[in-house]
Amino acid sequence: xxxxxxxxxxxxxxxxxxxxxxxxxxxxxxxxxxxxxxxxxxxxxxxxxxxxxxxxxxxxxxxxxxxxxxxxxxxxxxxxxxxxxxxxxxxxxxxxxxxxxxxxxxxxxxxxxxxxxxxxxxxxxxxxxxxxxxxxxxxxxxxxxxxxxxxxxxxxxxxxxxxxxxxxxxxxxxxxxxxxxxxxxxxxxxxxxxxxxxxxxxxxxxxxxxxxxxxxxxxxxxxxxxxxxxxxxxxxxxxxxxxxxxxxxxxxxxxxxxxxxxxxxxxxxxxxxxxxxxxxxxxxxxxxxxxxxxxxxxxxxxxxxxx
Numbered sequence: 001x002x003x004x005x006x007x008x009x010x011x012x013x014x015x016x017x018x019x020x021x022x023x024x025x026x027x028x029x030x031x032x033x034x035x036x037x038x039x040x041x042x043x044x045x046x047x048x049x050x051x052x053x054x055x056x057x058x059x060x061x062x063x064x065x066x067x068x069x070x071x072x073x074x075x076x077x078x079x080x081x082x083x084x085x086x087x088x089x090x091x092x093x094x095x096x097x098x099x100x101x102x103x104x105x106x107x108x109x110x111x112x113x114x115x116x117x118x119x120x121x122x123x124x125x126x127x128x129x130x131x132x133x134x135x136x137x138x139x140x141x142x143x144x145x146x147x148x149x150x151x152x153x154x155x156x157x158x159x160x161x162x163x164x165x166x167x168x169x170x171x172x173x174x175x176x177x178x179x180x181x182x183x184x185x186x187x188x189x190x191x192x193x194x195x196x197x198x199x200x201x202x203x204x205x206x207x208x209x210x211x212x213x214x215x216x217x218x219x220x221x222x223x224x225x226x227x228x229x230x231x232x233x234x235x236x237x238x239x240x241x242x243x244x245x246x247x248x249x250x251x252x253x254x255x256x257x258x259x260x261x262x263x264x265x266x267x268x269x270x271x272x273x274x275x276x277x278x279x280x281x282x283x284x285x286x287x288x289x290x291x292x293x294x295x296x297x298x299x300x301x302x303x304x305x306x307x
Contacts, residue, residue, distance in 0.1 A: 011238045012238055012239060014235075014238065015235040015236075015237070015238030015239045016235075016239060016247065018231050018232075018234060019231075019232065019235045019239060019244055019247040019248070020247060020250060021231055022227075022228045022229075022231035022232035022235065023228075023232075023247055023248050023249070023250035023251045023254070024250055024251070024254050025224055025227055025228035025231070026224075026225075026228045026232075026248075026251040026254075027102065027250065027251040027252065027253070027254025027255045027258065028224055028254060028258065029221055029224035029225050029228060030093065030098055030101070030102045030251065030254075031098055031254075031255055031259065031262065032217055032220050032221050032224065033045055033049075033090060033093055033098075033221050034093050034094075034097075034098035034101075034259070034263070035217055036214060036217035036218050036221060037090070037093060037094035039208065039210075039211070039214055040208050040210060040214055040218070041094065041203070041206045041207075041208060042087075042090035042091040042092070042093060042094035042095075043087060043090065043091065043199050043202035043203040043205075043206065044203040044206065044207060044208060044210075044218075045090050045094075045218055045221060046086050046087050046089075046090040046195075046199045046203070047196060047199040047200060047203040048218035048219070048221065048222055049086065049218070049221050049222045049225050050083070050086075050191075050192045050193075050195040050196035050199060050222075051192075051196055052218075052219055052221070052222020052223060052225070052226065053188065053192035053195075053222055053226050053229070054189070054192040054193055054196060055222075056192075056222075056223075056226045057185060057188065057192060060185065065185060067185060067186050067189055068182075068183070068186065069182060069186045069190070070181040070186075071177075071178050071181045071182055074174060074177060074178035074181070074182070075178060075182060075186065075187065075190035076190065076194060077170075077174045078171055078174040078175050078178055078187060078190060078191060079190040079191045079192075079193065079194025079195055080194055080198065081167050081168075081170040081174060082168070082175075082191050082194075082195060083191065083194050083195030083196070083197070083198035083199065084164075084167050084198055085105075085108075085164045085165075085167035085168040085170075085171055086195060086199070087164075087195075087198055087199050087202065088160050088161070088163050088164035089101065089102075089105045089161065089164040089168075091157075091160055092104065092105070092157050092158075092160040092161035092164060095157040095160075096157050096158065096161065097259055097263075097265045097266075098255050098256075098258065098265065099142065099252065099255055099256035099259040099260070099265055099271070100142075100143060100158070100161070101157075101161050101255075102251060102252040102255035102256070103139050103142050103143060103252040103255075103256065104139075104143065104158055104161030104162050104164070104165060105161050105164045105165050105168060105252075106139065106165065106248055106249055106251055106252040107136065107139050107162065107165045108164075108165040108166070108168035108169040108172065108248070109132055109135065109136075109169070109246055109248065109249065110132060110165075110169070111165060111166050111168070111169025111170070112168075112169040112172045112244075113128070113129075113132055113169075114169070115169055115170055115173040116173045116176065116240070119173060119177070120173060120176060120177060122240055127284065128240070128246070130284070131246045131281045131284045132246055132281070134277055134278075134280060134281035134284065135246055135249045135277070135278050135281035137274070137277055138249070138273075138274040138276070138277030138278035138279075138280075138281065139249070139252065139274060139278060140274065141270050141271065141273055141274025141277065142252070142256065142270075142271040142274035142275055142278075143158075144270055144271075144274075145268035145269070145270030145271030145272070145273075145274060172236075172244065175187060175233060175236055176236055176240075176244075179233065179236045179237045180237075184230055184233045184234045185230075187233050188226075188229055188230055188233055191229065232244075246281055249278045249279075249281060250279075252275075252278065253275050253278055253279060256271070256275055257275075
């Protein structure tokens with residue numbers, strides 16, 4: 001007897017749990033990337049991340065995986081937006097604290113929600129809007145708490161982190177659409193190949209020969225990214241883009257905790273309060289994601305954006 005498909009509520013809950021796992025794993029990856037950037041330039045660390053991911057896809061193909069891409073345009077845009085976002089994020093993380101860089105990058109839910117409303121016609125529900133506002137305030141407090149005395153804590157490298165957030169919002173929105181036609185491995189493979197091409201030029205320009213310790217760190221970054229990205233891409237089929245963006249706030253909280261505990265980065269009370277607000281927003285957003293219809297909003301895309 002065939003196993004019946006999971007109910008919409010069950011699928012949404014599984015998607016939410018997988019998003020939480022992926023977000024924490026991304027936070028650990030950011031911490032390891034910060035360690036690697038102590039000797040290697042950010043673009044080089046980003047390039048190795050994508051190369052490890054591409055190697056994982058190639059290995060899976062050797063064991064029987066067959067890629068069947070459908071939306072070539074969507075896959076290219078997902079890879080380009082995502083690859084550029086990672087490049088700018090790794091540049092920022094080499095210059096800022098891991099908590100600050102990751103928090104700036106993960107303001108992306110604001111841009112994800114806007115892009116999803118415009119291009120995917122996903123209606124922003126009141127609870128999601130409130131949760132987004134709460135997490136945004138939390139991120140802002142963390143940035144303010146980590147700023148030097150007499151400074152608002154926003155300069156060249158902070159702007160780089162914010163730009164990576166805008167591009168990440170575009171990438172997540174594109175992934176939400178492409179996930180309706182293409183599988184997890186097709187999306188991840190495009191992300192790795194196009195991302196590597198995006199990072200290759202800047203990485204070669206400032207190339208530093210990795211030591212054995214550097215190699216271990218960048219391979220770890222790549223492996224963590226593979227696990228987190230596959231989990232995140234799988235989950236995007238079952239949750240709304242804006243809700244997924246709020247869940248992703250677990251990443252900067254994880255990075256902040258690891259930065260304070262292992263790297264001795266400052267933990268200002270305002271920053272800790274902001275982290276608490278972020279967690280509250282994530283918990284609050286879990287309620288609608290467990291009860292709404294999977295893929296809500298995305299089903300309305302076919303006629304207008306599916307090309």
